[in-house]
Amino acid sequence: MPEPLLEVKNLRTEFPTREGVVHAVNGISYTVMPGEAVGIVGESGCGKSISALSVLNLVPVPGRIVGGEVLFEGQDLLKYSDDEIRKVRGNDISMIFQDPMTSLNPVLSILRQMTEPLVIHKGMDMAAAERRSVEMMEMVEIPFARTRIREYPHNFSGGMRQRVMIAMMLACEPKLVICDEPTTALDVTIQAQILDLLNRLRQDLGMAVIMITHDLGIVAGLCDRINVMYAGYIVEKAGTEELFANPRHPYTLGLLRSIPRVDQSIRQKLVPIEGFPPDLTRVGDSCPFQPRCVYAVERSEEENPPLTLVGEEHWVACWVNVYEGKEQSDG
Amino acid sequence: MAETSIAELAGTLTRKEGWGEVLLDVKDLQVYFPIRRGLIFERTLGHVHAVDGISFNVKRGETLGLVGESGCGKTTTGRAVLQLQKPTGGHVFYEGKDLVTLDPNELRRYRRDLQIIFQDPFASLDPRMTVGAIIAEPLEIHHLLTPKEREEKVRELLRIVGLNPYFVNRYPHEFSGGQRQRIGVARALILDPEFIVCDEPISALDVSIQAQLINLLEELQDQLGLTYLFIAHDLAVVRHISTRVAVMYVGKIVELADRADLYDLPLHPYTKALLSAVPVPDPTVEKRRSRIIMQGDVPNPANPPSGCRFHTRCPFAKPECSEAEPPLEEVQPSHYVACFFWKEIAERVAPPLSVN
Ligand SMILES: Nc1ncnc2c1ncn2[C@@H]1O[C@H](COP(=O)(O)OP(=O)(O)OP(=O)(O)O)[C@@H](O)[C@H]1O
Ligand SMILES: Nc1ncnc2c1ncn2[C@@H]1O[C@H](COP(=O)(O)OP(=O)(O)OP(=O)(O)O)[C@@H](O)[C@H]1O
Ligand code: SF4
Ligand SMILES: [Mg+2]
Ligand SMILES: [Mg+2]
Numbered sequence: 001m002p003e004p005l006l007e008v009k010n011l012r013t014e015f016p017t018r019e020g021v022v023h024a025v026n027g028i029s030y031t032v033m034p035g036e037a038v039g040i041v042g043e044s045g046c047g048k049s050i051s052a053l054s055v056l057n058l059v060p061v062p063g064r065i066v067g068g069e070v071l072f073e074g075q076d077l078l079k080y081s082d083d084e085i086r087k088v089r090g091n092d093i094s095m096i097f098q099d100p101m102t103s104l105n106p107v108l109s110i111l112r113q114m115t116e117p118l119v120i121h122k123g124m125d126m127a128a129a130e131r132r133s134v135e136m137m138e139m140v141e142i143p144f145a146r147t148r149i150r151e152y153p154h155n156f157s158g159g160m161r162q163r164v165m166i167a168m169m170l171a172c173e174p175k176l177v178i179c180d181e182p183t184t185a186l187d188v189t190i191q192a193q194i195l196d197l198l199n200r201l202r203q204d205l206g207m208a209v210i211m212i213t214h215d216l217g218i219v220a221g222l223c224d225r226i227n228v229m230y231a232g233y234i235v236e237k238a239g240t241e242e243l244f245a246n247p248r249h250p251y252t253l254g255l256l257r258s259i260p261r262v263d264q265s266i267r268q269k270l271v272p273i274e275g276f277p278p279d280l281t282r283v284g285d286s287c288p289f290q291p292r293c294v295y296a297v298e299r300s301e302e303e304n305p306p307l308t309l310v311g312e313e314h315w316v317a318c319w320v321n322v323y324e325g326k327e328q329s330d331g
Numbered sequence: 332m333a334e335t336s337i338a339e340l341a342g343t344l345t346r347k348e349g350w351g352e353v354l355l356d357v358k359d360l361q362v363y364f365p366i367r368r369g370l371i372f373e374r375t376l377g378h379v380h381a382v383d384g385i386s387f388n389v390k391r392g393e394t395l396g397l398v399g400e401s402g403c404g405k406t407t408t409g410r411a412v413l414q415l416q417k418p419t420g421g422h423v424f425y426e427g428k429d430l431v432t433l434d435p436n437e438l439r440r441y442r443r444d445l446q447i448i449f450q451d452p453f454a455s456l457d458p459r460m461t462v463g464a465i466i467a468e469p470l471e472i473h474h475l476l477t478p479k480e481r482e483e484k485v486r487e488l489l490r491i492v493g494l495n496p497y498f499v500n501r502y503p504h505e506f507s508g509g510q511r512q513r514i515g516v517a518r519a520l521i522l523d524p525e526f527i528v529c530d531e532p533i534s535a536l537d538v539s540i541q542a543q544l545i546n547l548l549e550e551l552q553d554q555l556g557l558t559y560l561f562i563a564h565d566l567a568v569v570r571h572i573s574t575r576v577a578v579m580y581v582g583k584i585v586e587l588a589d590r591a592d593l594y595d596l597p598l599h600p601y602t603k604a605l606l607s608a609v610p611v612p613d614p615t616v617e618k619r620r621s622r623i624i625m626q627g628d629v630p631n632p633a634n635p636p637s638g639c640r641f642h643t644r645c646p647f648a649k650p651e652c653s654e655a656e657p658p659l660e661e662v663q664p665s666h667y668v669a670c671f672f673w674k675e676i677a678e679r680v681a682p683p684l685s686v687n
Contacts, residue, residue, distance in 0.1 A: 217610025272542035
């Protein structure tokens, strides 16, 4: 059994606000093996981004990590000093955001932004750093990379900027790339280009990927394993094929039933998840999905179900076996 | 969803008859936006060809889906149809009358019949107005009903869209995105319209609540006989809700067909590429699909490519594609395509959603 690359254990992050404490991440645990792609899915506000930022100790103020461990190659990143963690970020672990402009500096040329970390972190001289940068730009298929690398971010389209971001991150050969909705702002044909690129790079270079998205289609195509989040909890995790073939959490099931698919016969009616997304300032003892859950039992209101093993590497946090529970309540 | 059966509220909203007749006939619609530069003397440097000569019709009781990538002209088309944006050229016949030629006074009468639901439920509702005032505003603009009757009607509409009538005096910020979008639907319905442009009505909503709104729109259509122009970039949602679908690319319609034909046997290379790019939430399908990965970016509508606008990205382009523009032709019954080589491409390439 190889050692996990990343091991997140019982991670908790909160935001004290005037309206109360926002419980953004409520004790989540997962692992990422070297070269593996792990998906994190869930709707807006469920804690996907904050959980990823917590891994890199980048939680925005007033947020704070209040518990847990983040073991990267066995070392707890949460115990690192600012200097130590800065060396990890952009070196061993890189992050790609939805809006590439948040991580590109608009007043510096791409060349300058790409070579700087290579000179600083990898100790390359300028000529070598430039050669490597151009290589990376070619790898992500930026045409005329040698000349275009001297241009500024605003000269590139949204899809190209995202590819430039990927090139920058690749230059340092990270072991893990965290992608936070990298294609949400892009058109579907450009999204296909980026996902295809990420997939090839993963296979060729063996990097591990954490893919954060609300699109179940994206994780289905890219990921080996999936964590489904709801209200700051991981409510279900399983291998990709198992999760889609055998969804066990009522929320996962609800998501799959509520979205139309282009490849299936047209259904008469979609089955929506009723109710509204949860308020994270209010966490009680009950199951966080209980107010919207059609399978809820009395116990769901009294006790938050823990993640339980229900199949091979398949974990679910629910008091009900939805396949049997349904029959019971029908009778 | 709508808890009171909508039919029970027949006094408020009426059922539209004449299913299948042409309600709206758009001919050669053009919208160009000037590109201006200069501080003191503004010069027009050129034009964005946002909508560049498109024709289509919408039949009573149907949903015409309009898809295409960002900036291809979907919103501009919807706005020009409603005369919220003055077209540069072309005609919009509504029940036989050309809306483009009407003066503002005549147009007012038609405004009641033609409504719009906007994409952004956060930006489209005035934050200083109560929900009741927002929904009643169209009645006020058209000087309809007494204040008392208006209030009653607002309550009924809140019920119809699945919100508690108790909410009339609240403000938009007290509602979630999905609830705000329902408020937008209630406002669009209050004048008892025939036709609604739905401009990305679910894009800003969470996946878990998109289905609620889709079902509501479908239910309203079933019960009231409404006609929709449904604009969206989510191809699966458009397939679900539409009767027919038009695909736009850089200001042009490149394909238009019944939804089953369009999705099962798309003929235009762009439609094929678009469908093949959609991720499917099923790993077994994803593994076996072959994708057409298009290179390059969407062209700038200020400077559209010559000839077929898709030739810069089309995997099947030949030299003649950059010289002449392929017309939108009916190549099979009710199936329109604008591509010189659709036939030989169809013979060579498997449909994008088939798995091998
Ligand atoms: N600076 C902040 N102050 C207070 N609450 C915050 C702050 N940042 C995030 N939160 C809250 O933390 C929760 C988790 O946010 P997060 O950004 O991780 O969601 P997400 O799953 O990434 O959503 P999305 O899909 O919209 O990106 C949300 O409920 C959010 O309101
Ligand atoms: N008022 C305006 N002035 C100048 N250009 C405009 C104006 N409105 C739209 N455009 C341009 O016209 C083109 C079509 O825009 P439109 O908003 O119709 O696209 P869309 O298909 O709705 O895109 P999206 O999917 O992003 O909403 C774009 O290039 C846009 O920049
Ligand atoms: S006309 Fe030519 S360039 Fe245009 S879609 Fe057809 S083959 Fe491609
Ligand atoms: Mg996020
Ligand atoms: Mg638009």
